[in-house]
Amino acid sequence: MAKKSSPVGTSVRQAIESKRAASPDYREAQDRLQPFEQLARVVIMRRGRLGLSQQDLAARMGTTASVISRIESGQHRTSTETLRRLGEALGGRAVVGFEFGSARQPDRELVQL
Numbered sequence: 001m002a003k004k005s006s007p008v009g010t011s012v013r014q015a016i017e018s019k020r021a022a023s024p025d026y027r028e029a030q031d032r033l034q035p036f037e038q039l040a041r042v043v044i045m046r047r048g049r050l051g052l053s054q055q056d057l058a059a060r061m062g063t064t065a066s067v068i069s070r071i072e073s074g075q076h077r078t079s080t081e082t083l084r085r086l087g088e089a090l091g092g093r094a095v096v097g098f099e100f101g102s103a104r105q106p107d108r109e110l111v112q113l
Helices: 014-021 024-048 053-062 065-075 080-089
Strands: 094-102 107-112
Touching: 014 024, 014 065, 014 080, 024 065, 053 080, 065 080, 080 094
Parallel strands: none
Antiparallel strands: 094 107
16 A cells, blocks of 8 residues: 655645646646636735725625635636626726737737626
8 A cells, every 4th residue: 555645844836746746637627727716816815905805895796705705716617797897896807818829929819898
């Protein structure tokens, strides 16, 4: 039986990389969720800068705090309508788009929601 090593004493990054190397399923799930986690970080940071609670942000959007919690968990898809309302509630606007061509010099087409 293979000995499992403890993650104690390693950084979070090292533990994640170890899991990614060992598990294709973990790697796939992490890659699939990455955009939602990035969105969650933006929302959390902006909400913090504005001094808003999840309930405050929900009220600005006309929704519930549980919707904000799901967005901030980084584990759920969000509709374009919710992104539009979220952008407005955070004092900005949501923009989505596509990149074409090379990754180094992409041609971007963006649309404001």
